Amino acid sequence: MKEKLYLITDRKLFNGRCQMYLALETALEAGVKLIQLREKDLSIRELLDTAVWMRELTKEYGARLMINDRVDVALSVDADGVHLGQTSMPAYAVRKITGGKLLIGVSTHSADEAIKAENDGADFITLGPIYKTPSKHGHGNPIGIRIIRKAKSHVSIPVFAIGGIKPDKAKKVREAGADGVAVISAILEAGDVKQSTEEFSRLLK
Numbered sequence: 001m002k003e004k005l006y007l008i009t010d011r012k013l014f015n016g017r018c019q020m021y022l023a024l025e026t027a028l029e030a031g032v033k034l035i036q037l038r039e040k041d042l043s044i045r046e047l048l049d050t051a052v053w054m055r056e057l058t059k060e061y062g063a064r065l066m067i068n069d070r071v072d073v074a075l076s077v078d079a080d081g082v083h084l085g086q087t088s089m090p091a092y093a094v095r096k097i098t099g100g101k102l103l104i105g106v107s108t109h110s111a112d113e114a115i116k117a118e119n120d121g122a123d124f125i126t127l128g129p130i131y132k133t134p135s136k137h138g139h140g141n142p143i144g145i146r147i148i149r150k151a152k153s154h155v156s157i158p159v160f161a162i163g164g165i166k167p168d169k170a171k172k173v174r175e176a177g178a179d180g181v182a183v184i185s186a187i188l189e190a191g192d193v194k195q196s197t198e199e200f201s202r203l204l205k
């Protein structure tokens, strides 16, 4: 896949839907081509409503939309893919019911999980948290940059480094072998979403 920057949502960083919409639109305008709707605590109905407007928005900008965990929501809104966690349906089961219709991303946190995700049929993985990420996200201790090289020596699918990735870290994780980066706060909490997105795009070229 050609995308190197994977933007993930967190509506709690915003005062309401309108603000998140504007931030996502700014990031899309600035060149983001892959976005994951990740709002784990929404009811299925609320998640679907959000997925509907995010599908429209991403389509306008020719960007791919991934839905966290929910294969049904992804299929219902014609999303491009689903992003699975370690307790989600495994990739092979998703592939069985979607017949290759959805791109499948999987969150991994070790080389072993990366290998398993690839064997299960994932199209790409995130690997992290590489660095310390805000504790409110609850993603545990950083696993460090060396894990990227280790995972890359075992898998051939694209690996997106995740967790505490700021622009100044983008180059480092790329040098460590990551194909791309996945971020929440470095873009959505940036004072200037456009500038931050453009900086990532430049560094990831």
Ligand code: 3NM
Residues within 6 Å of the ligand: 008, 107, 108, 109, 126, 127, 128, 129, 130, 132, 133, 134, 137, 139, 162, 163, 164, 165, 182, 183, 184, 185, 186
């Ligand atoms: N998953 P930020 S770390 C959503 O390690 C997510 O799987 C992680 O947020 C993992 O870019 C993380 O603000 C949070 O650090 C990423």
